[in-house]
Amino acid sequence: MKEQRFTAPAPAGLGVEMVGVPKDAEIEVDSRLESVMEGVLVSGTALLPIQGECARCLDDISFTLEVEFQELFVYDDTRSAAGADEDEHRLDGDLLDLEPVLRDAVVLALPLSPLCQDDCPGLCAECGARLADVGPGHTHDVADPRWAALQGLAEQREESQEG
Ligand SMILES: [Zn+2]
Ligand SMILES: [Zn+2]
Structure with a gap:
């Protein structure tokens, strides 16, 4: 040999x-x-x-x-x-x-779909940011007007408590 x-x-x-x-x-x-x-x-x-x-x-x-x-x-x-x-x-x-x-x-x-890390979260569907960089808390404002209204209420209440 x-x-x-x-x-x-x-x-x-x-x-x-x-x-x-x-x-x-x-x-x-x-x-x-x-x-x-x-x-x-x-x-x-x-x-x-x-x-x-x-x-x-x-x-x-x-x-x-x-x-x-x-x-x-x-x-x-x-x-x-x-x-x-x-x-x-x-x-x-x-x-x-x-x-x-x-x-x-x-x-x-070789893996057909190689990943940078096993649990790579990929890219944000909204803005294309790399989710591993921007963090799990990365979200975009919800466009639904009902949620916007609720948020407005919450903000008003905070303001009145302060004042
Ligand atoms: Zn990746
Ligand atoms: Zn995004």
Whole structure:
């Protein structure tokens, strides 16, 4: 078994619609290569810097995603004919093509609707303010005239008590 640790720049388009790895961001891969009958079994973990937007409030999100992957790279005919030693040598100097494997793992691991926090309250339907910023008490004056009338009464009463 061989272990390979390396960093590689992210390819473009690694992610889903609202969230993903920025192009050329550094991906840290920690992989194990294992020779098996059919080829080489590559498994390991990758740390990916993720950036995106909260699906509710559109705030920027960034976090590190850790994905596990496992993929069997099967020898093609020419490689198996060349003998095991040469195969190992070839694979050693080669990072293999982990990109499709990582792409699958990332797409599976990323939330389709990423949130800046689990209970992100989103945006105010009235004014579009980010509710996490303005606080839970954020409301707008109720336009209903009956409420306005009641409020007027209350204000009058306060005034008369003061005076
Ligand atoms: Zn949010
Ligand atoms: Zn508002």
